[in-house]
Amino acid sequence: MNTAQQSMAEIVKETYQTVGLPLLDDPKMRVRNANVFYADKQAIFDVNLDIGKNQVISMIGPSGCGKSTFLRCLNRMNDTIDICRVEGDLLLEDQDMYDKKIDVVELRARVGMVFQKPNPFPKSIYENVAYGARIHGLTDNKVQLDELVETSLIRCGLWKEVKDRLNEPATGLSGGQQQRLCIARAIAVNPEVILMDEPCSALDPIATATVEELIHELSQNFTICIVTHSMQQAARVSQRTAYFHLGKLIEVNDTSQVFTNPEHQLTEAYITGRIG
Amino acid sequence: MNLSTLLLIILAGSAVAYFIGYTRSQQIAKPIGGVRNLATLPTYYASMMTLWALIPALLLVFFWSVLDGSIIDSLVKSSFPEEAKQFSEENLGLIMSQVSNVASGIGSIDVLGQEYAPAVDRLVSLTAISQRAMPLLAVCVLVLGALMGFRAVRATNNARYTVEKIFNVALFVCSSIAIFTTFGIVFSVLFESIHFFQKVPFFDFLLGTHWSPQIAIRADQAGASGSFGVIPLIVGTLLISLIALLIAVPVGLMSAIYLSEYATSKTRSIVKPMLEILAGVPTVVYGFFAALTVAPAIRQYGDKLRDWGADNDIGWLANLAVSSESALAAGIVMGVMIIPFVSSLSDDVINAVPQSLRDGSYGLGATQSETIKKVIFPAALPGIVGGVLLAASRAIGETMIVVMAAGLAANLTVNPLEAVTTVTVQIVTLLVGDQEFDSAKTLAAFALGLFLFVITLALNVIALKVVKRYREQYD
Numbered sequence: 001m002n003t004a005q006q007s008m009a010e011i012v013k014e015t016y017q018t019v020g021l022p023l024l025d026d027p028k029m030r031v032r033n034a035n036v037f038y039a040d041k042q043a044i045f046d047v048n049l050d051i052g053k054n055q056v057i058s059m060i061g062p063s064g065c066g067k068s069t070f071l072r073c074l075n076r077m078n079d080t081i082d083i084c085r086v087e088g089d090l091l092l093e094d095q096d097m098y099d100k101k102i103d104v105v106e107l108r109a110r111v112g113m114v115f116q117k118p119n120p121f122p123k124s125i126y127e128n129v130a131y132g133a134r135i136h137g138l139t140d141n142k143v144q145l146d147e148l149v150e151t152s153l154i155r156c157g158l159w160k161e162v163k164d165r166l167n168e169p170a171t172g173l174s175g176g177q178q179q180r181l182c183i184a185r186a187i188a189v190n191p192e193v194i195l196m197d198e199p200c201s202a203l204d205p206i207a208t209a210t211v212e213e214l215i216h217e218l219s220q221n222f223t224i225c226i227v228t229h230s231m232q233q234a235a236r237v238s239q240r241t242a243y244f245h246l247g248k249l250i251e252v253n254d255t256s257q258v259f260t261n262p263e264h265q266l267t268e269a270y271i272t273g274r275i276g
Numbered sequence: 277m278n279l280s281t282l283l284l285i286i287l288a289g290s291a292v293a294y295f296i297g298y299t300r301s302q303q304i305a306k307p308i309g310g311v312r313n314l315a316t317l318p319t320y321y322a323s324m325m326t327l328w329a330l331i332p333a334l335l336l337v338f339f340w341s342v343l344d345g346s347i348i349d350s351l352v353k354s355s356f357p358e359e360a361k362q363f364s365e366e367n368l369g370l371i372m373s374q375v376s377n378v379a380s381g382i383g384s385i386d387v388l389g390q391e392y393a394p395a396v397d398r399l400v401s402l403t404a405i406s407q408r409a410m411p412l413l414a415v416c417v418l419v420l421g422a423l424m425g426f427r428a429v430r431a432t433n434n435a436r437y438t439v440e441k442i443f444n445v446a447l448f449v450c451s452s453i454a455i456f457t458t459f460g461i462v463f464s465v466l467f468e469s470i471h472f473f474q475k476v477p478f479f480d481f482l483l484g485t486h487w488s489p490q491i492a493i494r495a496d497q498a499g500a501s502g503s504f505g506v507i508p509l510i511v512g513t514l515l516i517s518l519i520a521l522l523i524a525v526p527v528g529l530m531s532a533i534y535l536s537e538y539a540t541s542k543t544r545s546i547v548k549p550m551l552e553i554l555a556g557v558p559t560v561v562y563g564f565f566a567a568l569t570v571a572p573a574i575r576q577y578g579d580k581l582r583d584w585g586a587d588n589d590i591g592w593l594a595n596l597a598v599s600s601e602s603a604l605a606a607g608i609v610m611g612v613m614i615i616p617f618v619s620s621l622s623d624d625v626i627n628a629v630p631q632s633l634r635d636g637s638y639g640l641g642a643t644q645s646e647t648i649k650k651v652i653f654p655a656a657l658p659g660i661v662g663g664v665l666l667a668a669s670r671a672i673g674e675t676m677i678v679v680m681a682a683g684l685a686a687n688l689t690v691n692p693l694e695a696v697t698t699v700t701v702q703i704v705t706l707l708v709g710d711q712e713f714d715s716a717k718t719l720a721a722f723a724l725g726l727f728l729f730v731i732t733l734a735l736n737v738i739a740l741k742v743v744k745r746y747r748e749q750y751d
Contacts (some may be wrong), residue, residue, distance in 0.1 A: 056388040077635065077638065080635070093566070105641050106641065108639060109640070113635075115632060115635060117632055119633055119635065121636065121637070121650075122654065131642075131650070132642075135646050182636065189640055
């Protein structure tokens with residue numbers, strides 16, 4: 001660790017208080033005093049954050065700052081990692097997500113997830129979109145299922161491109177199409193929240209623009225949390241921005257506020273490119 | 277001097293060559309400013325010199341040992357008396373072996389006839405020359421090679437390329453050995469099979485429903501018709517393999533799923549090696565387990581069932597007959613034997629399914645079993661099929677268990693409670709003991725071998741095709 005990084009670490013240690021506006025009225029999700037551990041190593045420290053309804057919140061920060069870990073806490077994807085332990089209160093509409101009585105499967109149907117690398121199942125395009133609906137029994141017959149697949153693909157702007165080859169393998173699509181398919185697959189289950197973990201990092205600029213547009217449209221109906229490495233992307237798609245540093249939530253505010261007038265010196269250092 | 281001493285000398289010589297090469301390159305390096313100014317590192321010069329010394333000498337020894345017998349033979353034969361020149365190949369061979377017996381002091385020259393004395397003398401002298409000349413020549417070649425290598429130790433000579441090239445050739449030779457062996461086996465089996473098909477028509481063999489390879493030695497011998505219909509053997513083979521797969525595929529697959537998806541890493545580290553121990557048990561051991569434990573148990577249960585059927589007037593059950601050697605017993609034990617093939621290969625394939633697919637499925641709210649059923653299993657299916665086909669070719673080729681537990685009777689039946697026999701078992705029984713190699717009975721073994729080879733080859737080709745398709749899935 002060089003001296004510049006060391007001094008940053010000291011700043012983080014001193015400022016336990018998140019600056020900006022982490023809390024909201026009537027949020028979709030509420031996170032209070034969240035701490036996450038991988039075995040003995042603490043990855044997230046005392047995060048307090050509200051996630052607003054039908055808003056896009058982006059999480060930015062240098063690599064390894066815990067933003068992906070935090071995102072994966074929000075639908076308990078971290079449960080699949082044996083050594084991971086989550087403490088604190090994480091509420092979805094006043095319901096404790098980590099309550100023992102909560103059915104994880106049902107929770108993940110309400111809080112969907114899109115991953116960094118497009119991960120279509122090695123099935124047909126149709127079957128990919130129909131997957132969630134089938135396991136949750138969302139439709140009663142083939143006609144309804146067809147309809148659901150169609151509307152999901154239309155909402156992702158993919159329908160026109162794939163309507164003639166719904167039965168072809170999804171792995172044959174281009175990267176950008178695959179990612180939009182994964183988003184269509186997620187919204188076909190009709191979740192309340194969609195978590196996106198760097199959804200555009202494996203895509204070219206044109207596909208990225210399409211997906212960003214899509215995120216913008218989806219925010220009319222869904223609450224979206226997006227982790228991104230691109231500050232331009234955060235500025236383009238999100239209403240609020242949260243800056244993480246070494247597992248601590250440093251600053252949360254309206255996106256325009258964070259990018260034009262950051263309160264915390266670490267945030268400023270990051271968005272001006274001095275750390276990261 | 278015997279061969280092993282000679283080999284030791286050659287090895288020692290090339291070790292010396294290594295040392296000399298190393299020292300020489302250091303010597304060269306010193307005046308020109310150190311090792312960095314040599315074209316390559318001293319170890320490469322040393323290796324190059326070693327190879328220069330070692331390879332020609334070894335080649336000489338090899339070819340000498342392989343060829344000297346036949347060369348001496350032909351030279352000795354040329355000194356046979358005139359009348360021997362009209363003899364047939366076989367007779368000449370017989371005389372030759374008598375000559376060499378006499379030469380090594382076993383027989384007496386009187387039995388053979390004095391006219392063969394020059395041949396015997398020639399053999400003795402030629403053998404003596406060969407035995408003395410070979411080590412001498414080999415050492416000469418070794419030294420010459422080392423000298424050539426020594427000359428090549430120059431600051432500008434990039435010995436690395438030479439070593440690299442020789443290594444390349446050595447690797448190529450090793451890999452072609454396996455291929456040539458396969459060709460050799462195929463051709464030897466093929467030629468004997470052609471002999472067989474000259475005696476027995478091809479379609480009688482392929483479509484015949486009766487297998488009874490005994491051929492009458494005397495005309496009045498009873499029950500020795502000699503019919504070579506392969507169908508009962510195929511049916512027996514397929515029946516036993518099918519039973520084995522019915523056991524091995526579900527058990528192996530489920531244990532693979534358990535190990536790769538559910539088991540904690542600690543359980544996995546204990547269970548997986550134990551499962552693989554099954555693959556290390558010799559098939560003979562499985563064989564007597566099948567013959568002494570499983571087969572009698574099946575028979576006992578069968579008898580109990582029959583008595584119970586008789587008591588309760590259930591007609592078909594009362595007529596139940598369980599042979600003490602049954603396809604079922606052999607199939608069950610063989611199934612246990614091939615469980616590790618299925619489970620180990622499936623486990624690898626399931627583990628190769630990317631974690632991102634699991635995450636994707638969990639992220640949509642699927643449970644673990646739904647994820648396995650709907651995403652992981654279909655994604656891994658081609659690989660699993662490949663594993664199952666490999667296990668199937670193993671089951672088809674298995675002999676020991678069947679010999680011991682399923683019997684030798686070539687019954688054309690699909691009843692697993694009866695004794696059946698398989699292709700491999702018949703090959704064994706046709707070839708054990710003293711056999712004449714011109715009778716259809718013995719040659720039938722080669723035809724069966726060829727037949728089996730074609731079947732397992734086809735299975736392997738299918739397996740490879742399937743596995744290849746699987747590889748393309750995620751790329």
